[in-house]
Amino acid sequence: MRIASLLPSATEIVYALGLGDDLVAVTFECDEPPQARTDNVVVVGGLDTAGLTPGQVDALVRQHVAAGADLYRLDEAALRAQEPELVLTQDLCHVCALPAQRITDALVELGSAARVTTLDPHSLDDVLRSIVTIADAAGAPARGRALVDTLHSRLRAVAEQVAGRPRPRVAMLEWVDPPFAAGHWVPDLVTAAGGESVLGVPGGRSVEVTWPSVAAAEPDVVVVAPCGYGLDAACQQALTVLPRLPPDVPVWAIDADGLVVRAGPRLVDGIEALASLLHPEMSSQGYDDAVRRVR
16 A cells, blocks of 8 residues: 655654555655655655744744744645555644645645545544554554554553652643643653643643743653754753753753654653653663753
């Protein structure tokens, strides 16, 4: 089956299912695994934010949204040339990827008979179900069940390790200028890692907050997890906001792009990494490439 994945998390899922050879089209953000962009045609482009600060990125996005301008560009000719049979897209966040209706309309205009599978996970359970959804749509249901069973096994292992331990209050910040508290499945990650999420609404949208409200939530730990950024950039951004945070609260950074904001199998890696910082006594395994203490 010829598959076009128009969001990075779906691309990761396709490869995790062992269906990478069926993939024919991806987006400019599909960088995991690395061969995703080199082995497939890139049919979706987006805003160039290289070199911009978080505040500048926020201003640019708000400007485009206010003007009704597209944040992403679909190369319809390139998509048609790949003759996809299955197109994977989303309708959860118009800032994160092309909305599903835009894809559906484009396929109609192109005269394509491709099936569109829309993924809109709001919780960790939804993310796991989306793996099964993709596997079923791609004609490989057994692979989906096997992958999800493996992920559930790892989640049970973490749950057993953190059971009965004190649960630190955790503020997960998805953006720093302005500050946003992470929502959707991120509070579920904190809970699964043995923490108590504050500010973020489980299953709800990420919400803009204020620095005083972060302090008022009385977190035991602040984790900076900026959407679209890896560990090094997260550390740099965390350093810039240390003066805005309570001075006695530990501050960590995490590889948000890989382990927190993409709704794919690596969320379980993120849970394991979060558990290691919240409960360092439970495991000798290091996660230096995933989390780093900033203060």
